[in-house]
Amino acid sequence: MKSGLFGFLFAMWGLIIVGGGIIVTLLGPISISGFGDLDWFIASVIKAIIAVILVVVWILILSKLKNFIFKKEINL
Amino acid sequence: MIDLLIPAIISCIIAFLVVYVMTPPLIKILEKRNFAVKDMNKKEDVMVVRPGGPAIIAGIIASEIVLYVFLQMNEILAIIITTTAAFLIGYVDDRKVMGGWFKPVALAVAAIPIIALGAYDSDLAFPLFGTVQIPALYLALIIFMIPITGNTINSIDVLNGVASGFMVIASFSLSICLFIIQNYEIAIVSLPLGFVSLAFYKYHKIPSKIFPGDSGALTLGAMYGSIAIVGGVEIIAAVALLPAVINSFLFLSSVKRIVEHREIKGKPVDHTDDFRLKATNDRKAPVTLVRLILAGGPMSEKQVGFAIFKLAIFSGVLAVITAFMMGVTL
Numbered sequence: 001m002k003s004g005l006f007g008f009l010f011a012m013w014g015l016i017i018v019g020g021g022i023i024v025t026l027l028g029p030i031s032i033s034g035f036g037d038l039d040w041f042i043a044s045v046i047k048a049i050i051a052v053i054l055v056v057v058w059i060l061i062l063s064k065l066k067n068f069i070f071k072k073e074i075n076l
Numbered sequence: 077m078i079d080l081l082i083p084a085i086i087s088c089i090i091a092f093l094v095v096y097v098m099t100p101p102l103i104k105i106l107e108k109r110n111f112a113v114k115d116m117n118k119k120e121d122v123m124v125v126r127p128g129g130p131a132i133i134a135g136i137i138a139s140e141i142v143l144y145v146f147l148q149m150n151e152i153l154a155i156i157i158t159t160t161a162a163f164l165i166g167y168v169d170d171r172k173v174m175g176g177w178f179k180p181v182a183l184a185v186a187a188i189p190i191i192a193l194g195a196y197d198s199d200l201a202f203p204l205f206g207t208v209q210i211p212a213l214y215l216a217l218i219i220f221m222i223p224i225t226g227n228t229i230n231s232i233d234v235l236n237g238v239a240s241g242f243m244v245i246a247s248f249s250l251s252i253c254l255f256i257i258q259n260y261e262i263a264i265v266s267l268p269l270g271f272v273s274l275a276f277y278k279y280h281k282i283p284s285k286i287f288p289g290d291s292g293a294l295t296l297g298a299m300y301g302s303i304a305i306v307g308g309v310e311i312i313a314a315v316a317l318l319p320a321v322i323n324s325f326l327f328l329s330s331v332k333r334i335v336e337h338r339e340i341k342g343k344p345v346d347h348t349d350d351f352r353l354k355a356t357n358d359r360k361a362p363v364t365l366v367r368l369i370l371a372g373g374p375m376s377e378k379q380v381g382f383a384i385f386k387l388a389i390f391s392g393v394l395a396v397i398t399a400f401m402m403g404v405t406l
Contacts, residue, residue: 005368006390009318013394017401020202020311028208044212051213063329070368 004069011065019058026050083146084264091139091268095275098131103279103286115284117235117377119351127170127289128280132272133163136299139268151306152265154195155299161186162226162298166291179230179294183223186298190218195306202311203401218305224324225301225317230293231327232320234366237281238381239288242320242388243273243296249316249392250300253399254307262307269299282378312402316395319387323365330363348374 027050032043106112106125115122136159144152165182168174190196198214199207210217233239247270254263273296279285288296304313314321342361348354355370369375369383 005322005365005387008322009387009390009394012318012322013315013391013398016311016315017203017398021205023200024202024205024208027210028206040211044210047210048213048216051210059325062325066326066329070363070371 008066008069011069012062015058015061019054022054023051026054080147080260080264083143084267087139087142087264088267088271090142091135091271092275094138095131095135095272096278098134099128099276099279099286102128102131106286113287115236117347117351117353118283122283124284124287126287127167127291128276128286129163129166129170129289129291129293129295132276132288132292132295133160135272135275136268136295139272140265143265143268147261147265149261149265150193151195151262154190154193154306155265155302157189157193158186158222158302159295159299161189162222163291163295166226166230166289166294169290169294179227179290180223183226183294183298184219187218187222187301190222190302190305191215197308199308200310201308201402203398204404217310221305221310222298222301225304225313226294226297228317228320228324229297229300230290231324232365232384233288233293234364235282235377235381235384236284237277238384239293239296240273240277240280241381241385243300244270244277245385245388245392246316246320247273247300247303249395250303250307250309250313252392253309253312253316253395256396256399257309257312257402259307259309262303262309266303266307269296269303272296282381309399312395312398315398316391318391318394319365319384326363326365326368345370352376353380 027047030043030047032039032046035042103125112123112125115124137156140152140156144156162183165179165186169179196214196218198211199209200214200217201207229239229243232242247266251263251266251270254266276288276292280288300313300317304310342358343356344358344361344364344367345353346356352374353366353370353376354374355367361367365384366380369380375383
């Protein structure tokens with residue numbers, strides 16, 4: 001049981017590291033031009049949408065992982 | 077670095093002593109006023125006073141004011157104001173039953189001083205991959221961070237000594253990480269949180285003489301979140317807090333809505349005849365960290381507490397590894 005929890009912690013940590021890499025790679029280079037003062041705002045909206053999608057994907061993966069590691073315990 | 081040593085030592089001593097000295101009279105005052113609740117995990121009818129928040133916030137304010145006198149940093153002011161606001165929000169919830177949305181919304185408002193005082197850097201740093209500039213998105217992150225850390229610590233405050241003991245491990249891990257990434261000033265600003273938690277743990281450990289209450293737990297959580305933001309160590313702070321994050325995640329993913337613990341119908345944990353804790357088979361009950369720890373069989377309250385501390389130490393080690401990884405770019 002406890003090893004399952006340690007494994008889940010380690011998996012969460014791994015997901016944070018990988019997720020960070022995806023965020024830097026995807027969001028970092030995004031810049032918009034041609035809209036004048038609205039450039040930063042439009043770029044921020046696009047970054048926000050991508051970030052929310054990534055968070056949702058992260059939660060879904062975590063949820064699947066939780067069900068896999070704690071299959072027996074969750075159906076107590 | 078050397079010139080920071082004296083304020084660091086003085087603030088740590090003050091943080092520890094204020095809570096250590098102030099908590100016993102606070103316990104007496106709360107006993108006189110009959111501000112006590114039943115300790116549900118004891119066989120006998122044991123009443124424990126709450127909240128311990130006033131002693132905790134006194135220790136934090138006193139030590140951080142000393143640091144402000146020496147360092148004159150806006151970051152310290154932001155931490156003091158946000159943490160005090162979180163204490164007041166928790167105190168209102170201690171005195172009056174508020175709805176499930178009250179704390180998250182009020183704590184989001186409590187984060188505004190960090191923005192108003194400009195005590196943040198909008199570059200989000202990740203290990204191995206460097207930083208990403210997200211000026212507008214970072215403001216949203218600040219607004220979300222304080223309610224998340226506040227409620228996360230509050231949600232793990234389920235057994236004697238767990239919230240304060242967990243904060244000792246998580247906050248000292250965060251301080252070590254701040255030293256590793258050479259953010260010495262914020263590292264010193266973060267140290268009083270560990271010493272305040274350590275002093276309170278003396279009275280909160282099993283058998284508890286006082287509970288922190290919402291005011292205590294939200295104060296500790298909000299200060300932790302504030303340090304993460306002003307220190308630019310959001311990712312490292314999240315890693316050190318992972319066991320508590322898992323608890324909140326398991327709870328929310330099984331309940332599927334933001335709800336107060338008292339509104340939950342099912343009972344995740346019950347007692348054996350010798351009053352050890354055991355996981356229930358109640359399918360309506362939320363899945364929690366304690367319930368998963370107990371899935372292997374009944375344990376005493378002390379054993380469950382130590383199991384959580386072991387997870388916190390493991391996360392602390394992962395946080396330190398993450399801090400070292402911050403200096404490496406692929």
